[in-house]
Amino acid sequence: MSVPLDLIPAPHDAPQLTLVDQLVQWGRRRIEERVFRPGMRMPSIRKLALDKGVSRFTVVEAYERLVAQGYLDSRRGSGFYVRDRASAAPTLSIVAAPEREPVQSAIDVVWLLRNMLHTSSPEKGPGLGYLPGRWLDGELITNALRSMSRQSGAQMLGFGTPQGFLPLRQQLQTRLEELEIGASTQQIVLVSGITQAIDLIARLYVQPGDTVIVGDPAWFQMFGRFASQGARLVGMPYTPDGPDLDALEAMVQTWRPKMLVINSVLQNPTGTSLTAAQAFRILQLAQTYDFIVVEDDVYGDLCPQGYPATRLASLDQLKRVIFLGSFSKTLAANLRVGYVAASAEVATALTDQKMLVGMTSPELNERVVYKVLTEGHYRRHVERLRSRLDGVRDKTARMLEKTGLRLFSSPTAGMFLWADTGVDSEGLAAAGHEAGFLLSPGSLFSPHQSPTTWMRFNIANCGDPGLPAMLAGHLERGGRRSG
Template sequence: MSSVALDQIPAPHDAAALTLVDQLVQWGRRRIDERVFRPGMRMPSIRKLALDKGVSRFTVVEAYERLVAQGYLDSRRGSGFYVRERPAGFAPAERRGADAGAPAVTLVSPDPAPAPSTIDVVWLLRNMLHTSTRPEKGPGLGYLPARWLDGELISGALRSLGRHSGVQLLGFGSPQGFLPLRQQLQTRLAELEIGATPDQIVMVSGVTQAIDLLARLYVQPGDTVIVGDPAWFQMFGRFASQGARLVGMPYTPEGPDLDALEALVETWRPKMLVINSVLQNPTGTSLSAAQAFRILRLAEQYGFIVVEDDIYGDLCPAGYPATRLASLDQLRRVIYLGSFSKTLAPNLRVGFIASALDVAQAVSDQKMLVGMTSPELNERVLYRVLTEGHYRRHVERLRARLDGVRDKAARMLERAGLRLFLAPGAGMFLWADAGVDADALTAAGHEAGFLLAPGSLFSPHQSPTTWLRFNVANCGDPGLAAFLARYLDGVARRAPTGGPANP
């Protein structure tokens, strides 16, 4: 029999005072809002949910009736309760009113929720935003917890801007971005041995917009784009919407499998390769100089563009064995992407593209067509942060904190029964094999109050896998280790003798 538990998050009133009906209503709303239960789906039967949650049938009936009244469910006589199709922007009165600040509630069940078909990229992004206020519950999050970041860096820069005339902030700004910031980035790139003038740099609203602009410019229907398998999942949909054929490049603990890459290039003749050269998401691998040279030789031989995403570069300490493609190529064939969302604030949304001059001009023109200019206020804030002398020390503190938790997170995962792909010496991610279906494990984790990131989302083919990505900064909740160990042990006990451990 399962129990009812409250998430341990700050709330404006005592969470323990909520009735079982209130808790079940909040559980149902959350599952529907996060699209675990989708429009048209039949809700669990009253009898089944009462057994699963350890409550009475009366409690379930009352909760379902409230969800009907609030616009979440339809009641169909003789058939049960179904998730209602709601118009875009729907917000029930209770959600808009006093309950908007109420604590989230999780009813914990020992049985996994077998709903892998509902675990998709949109589901993960939706839940990443929902979990941002509770990072200790989000080992699948893609960014560092707010308590690790330095809000004073941002607020100090805003105060500094506030002492100047506001007239300078009222225009559209430059299509390429705030010139003093681009000049500062020229200096930072030179430290990485990448030569770029300010005219070769275009500011964007993060790497996501950079990928969108490059896809619009260079990818036509039927073109092949090679991406990592696994790799950062948000770009897959962008390229697919352009009609591109996505081909996955496998990874080894030493980095991308370049023999496989060469075979893929010979077969598919790609238009573009997109790659993290430093602290790859999610494997944590980095390119060696020999690997980087080989990739560039293939790019020159077969005529494809290399997009180098270096969003994690600032988390890489000096002297770490990693080579940037742009430092070898000097932006002749490589288009280099950078961002500050991982080190300053996810919502600052300031990134940049460094490229050959003609590419930069084309990107700037495309940027105007799609959304005019990027917000100059954000760019001015970043300029202040970078030039007032505190950013380097802030990044050093982040690296030290990651160093302090990485080994602990790795040992916790191994004790729980997972196998690490690699034990990286830097960065924020661990790629781990649970040995069971990762989507089912993720669904069970969601039911237990933890947001996991299943490896299926990191594959361009979204194929089933046993791998997951873990953010080492968000693995400190002691309940996480207990949940993982309990789930994996339960799967092992249910597996037939000599058969696969498959939930």
């Protein structure tokens, strides 16, 4: 059965496109959306003709037109490859190991960001970084808004305060105490999510040429932000037990970094968490080599009570650690309410930087989160999320293993599984896109974006019955890499 060419509908009075024109439009869209990325080999003429139900001549003609338009390169005897077109993406220096020289590499996260909203349902989005809406509790938000509507509207008309809504900061102070992190309200700054927190920290502390150590793999969006500051990113490898601290020590000795950015609990994408011994060693290195530690705890609320994990800020008490939190994963991504806890000096500097960048963060959103946290239902809501994740984690892990994937580790909490597909994960992501699935290739999670067989799966979004067959079919067609 042929796959229809999925084009943007043409106006009724537009001339009918030929099959070649349709195929050219299809190819251009896939390249512009970063489904087919620079250097990737396009589907063979025979395969694309079969998939699209057209003749090989039609495919050849379409490919030749894409070559003429600057989208493809033709390599005699090898096929057609996506051309590395001029891009405005920032570049940065990265290092995969201490003995290697920095390499220039364009950081490109547009593929996933642009396609996040293209999935028809969360079940079709194993690569998404958030929980499906049906898992969240819209009534929590609705009730908070309803409660606010009974208050004087005059409270909503001002700029708000630079550090953020004071009652919410007071509530966060209590929550941090539960994590054994001592912070006054003057040490807490509200921000529009973790992304803004990283942006403010980068602006304040990172200068061109500074080294920033990040996980390899790690949350991809911060790579581009540090790149725009001219930073050199050094990728710290991970093991199934967490970060490779011997490699980290060699890196800090060689590169003398300005900072380390790390998920200490339920790391994205490996799902690993720091032990107390690992946390102590990281802080010892930070003290010895004088670098800042940015601790991203965005997944902390998905960590069940009694889970064996240690937060760096609880050991350091915000002397050298800058602690980040957010409610985007548990309440609603579009609320954009996060916070930074740091020393008083750092909090003041971040507040000043926040005013320069965007005055204040939206107090209306902060009031909504405050209502949710203080009306007594948030803890039960989070417990339900943990329970639902527990209910699908093993099932998803078994499905991936049965399909032929190898899991990096076996986390007992959180929302991600990191799996070795055995084939180029960018090619698998492209095949998934064609089948209507949004997948996250592992190259996105590395600061140098090298081709890799690894891929991240959101266990809450792997319920579509067609996913195993799609994965197995591509793996069977693509074959396994040797070794």
